[in-house]
Amino acid sequence: MSTRPGDFYEFGAFRLEPAERLLLRDGTPVPVPPKAFTILVVLVERCGRVVGKEDLMQVGWPETFVEENNLTQCIFVLRRALSENGNGHSLIETVPKLGYRFLGPLRTSLESPGENGSARLHASPAGTVNGRPEIQDDESGNKTKTERPSTVPSLAVAAEVAPRPAVLTVPWKRWALYFASAMLLLVAAMGFYRLSLGPAAPRVLDYIPISKDVAPGTILFTDGIHVYFTVSGPNGTRLAEMSATGGTPAVLSGVPSISKLQAVDLAPGGAEMLALSAKAGTSESELWIVPLPAGSAWPVANVRAHSAGWSPDGRKIVFAYGNKLYTAQHDGSSVRELAQLPGSAWNLSWSPDGKWIRFQVRTESYSCWEVTAQGGHLQRILDDPGQVPTGGHWTADSKFFVLPIMRDRRIDLWAIRESPALFGVKPAEPIQLTSGPLDLFTAVPSRDGKHIFAVGILHRVEILRHDAGTKSFVPFLPGVAADSLAFSPDSQWVTYSMFPDRTLWRSRIDGSERLQLTFAPMEALLPRWSPDGKAIAFAARSVGKPWKIYAIPARGGLPQPLIEDEGEQANPTWSPDGNFLAYAGAPWEAGFIASSTSVHHLDLRTRQLSILPDSQGLWSPRWSPDGRYIVAETVDSQELKLFDVRIRQWRSLVKLSNAVVAYTSWSKDSSFLYFNAYGEKINGVYRAAVARRDGAELVLDLRNVAHAETLGQWFTLDPKDSPLVLQDTSIGRIYALDVQYP
Secondary structure, three states, X not given: OOOOOXXXXXXXXXXXXXXXXXXXXXXXXXXXXXXXXXXXXXXXXXXXXXXXXXXXXXXXXXXXOOOHHHHHHHHHHHHHHOOOOOOHHHHEEEXXXXXXXXOOOEEEEEOOOOOOOOOEEEEEOOOOEOOEOXXXXXXXXXXXXXXXXXXXXXXXXXXXXXXXXXXXXXXXXXXXXXXXHHHHHHHHHHHHHHHHHOOOOOEEEEEEEOOOOOOOOOOEEEOOOEEEEEEEEOOEEEEXXXXXXXXXXXXXXXXXXXXXXXXXXXXXXXXXXXXXXXXXXXXXXXXXXXXXXXXXXXXXXXXXXOEEEEOOOOOEEEEEEOOEEEXXXXXXXXXXXXXXXXXXXXXXXXXXXXXXXXXXXXXXXXXXXXXXXXXXXXXXXXXXXXXXXXXOEEOXXXXXEEEEEEEOOEEEEEEEEOOOOOOOOOOOOOEEOOOOOOEEEEEEEOOOXXXXXXXXXXXXXXXXXEEOOOOEEEEOOOOOOEEEEEEOOOOOEEEEEEOOOOOEEEEEOOOOOOEEOOOOOOEEEEEEEOOOOOEXXXXXXXXXXXXXXXXXXXXXXXXXXXXXXXXXXXXXXXOOOOOEEEEEOOHHHHOOOHHHOOOEEEEOOOOOEEEOOOOOOEEEEEEOOOOOEEEEEEXXXXXXXXXXXXXXXXXXXXXXXXXXXXXXXXXXXXXXXXXXXXOOOOEEEEEXXXXXXXXXXXXXXXXXXXXXOOOOOOEEXXXXXXXXXXXXXXXXXXXXXXXXXX
């Protein structure tokens, strides 16, 4: 199919314009990463036909060797972008071991005229391949043939060309008047059309990696010629310099270790850096100026702060101390209070035109605020509690503010378009620039307006099993990125929560017979098998909803809520006889306060619900396989308590002072409780004997494992009591995003 200017494809509420690189839903642009867009065009152009994985990878990454995971991520992004009432998966079909197929139905507009001179729309019926019948499964599982027409029907969208009227002679002045009037009407119509579409939005055209192996917490600056960022090494975290076009980074040996000085902003000329001295036990630090690329640093007199930034001319400094915002001259003189804030301010950014200062305020979460450089018109500018800002910088012309926003467990880049200076009027709603698969941090626009530099992380995890015989780790369920593993009573099946999309799956323990049990937008965590192996209980929520306990048949079906209760529900655990279910609250949603959780006890036969005595402030319950005990953690995760079901009393099992408990798991015979704990100097798997009260012993040292932080540091035991842990295999790069501003 043609992809000339003006051609487009329509399916459902979507319109795809390949030449303009636009995907629209009901006329609104849908952000799609460049590689994913290219893949979508190929699939749509070959609607109804299988496109092989190798073909798609060659189109998306020509002359480049990439792993198949890159294509999988692109398909995941496309399905999410095309999700309308949950039908994203129905548009792109996975053909096992072959590739993918776009199912439509599809309509396409061609620039070339039809036989009678009119433009035409061509419709492609879904499920038809070159006029052949589609083989489908009926409800009984038998194969049936659905006959399809062998020709593709077309629908004329313009009337046939009318007979040409006779030509009339008109004076040239009248022709000029007609022409001018027509042009005025055309201009007016175009202006009205543009207004109806709203302001033009910036677009990301491509991602270009310019570095290797960086961490999510990397600090990033640019002076237009170089990119400065932090790197870790044997001598601590240091500042490195690299060309803005990429290359080998060079560590600036003349700059002190970042462990001693924390970089916070680069001076407009790029010759100096603002940094805070890092001292343990203090929330406010001395502010220093560090010359680049080398030289002796000096403190800014009279200034202590926890965040700071330069003015656009480099003569002043804005800094945050406590819950207040101040400005001062670059030498620390003329300190002036700007604003009293509802919390502490972070990530201060002064607009290049000198008019505004924008920052994040930390209370229970982060929110985005702004104030004028004179201290007026303090206001919050992002009202959506589901959007959590994580920094931000202005473009060089002050027309856009680019910031990473965390939403639905993913961090994408957004831009706020700045309107003419109407003080007291909030800026426009943010415009989404990226839509995965990378989490993008620390967005810094280039000074020429052509790029955005950002740290991009492709999150990947690997499940490892510790082999006691070889005393080494081996992969478990290779290729599956998941946590929250739970095993069926017969040890033949396993269920898990996929990372990062948080869908619930089930398979045999060798990875075969995989079945997806839940679908987006539901998030599913912490599954547990029923003792008869027929059902799986788990904690789940949809966007903006509380966590609830659901149950779903192990063979698949619709998840059903188990408890009619308005509070947060998490961490389900079955009694061995299957008659009871215990669960707790979700204290991470309330800042881990004791009143946010208790251990609840549900009788599944009578539906009677009760709270275990003296269980307030306890969470993450686990029933022992013999049914005698329930273990739970305190909300500070420094103590494990054991509830004796027969005498209905708690006792302390383990107390920690220099570490926190992450996850617990019972041995198969209920004699030991295993748990993993980590702190400043320790990280390992421990076990405590239930019959004794002599504390815990180290079973496995994990200090050399690169732990993945998904739900904290996850751990469990497999059916043979071998520890399973999660290793972080994420890939971090610095990217230069090609961007087009209106």
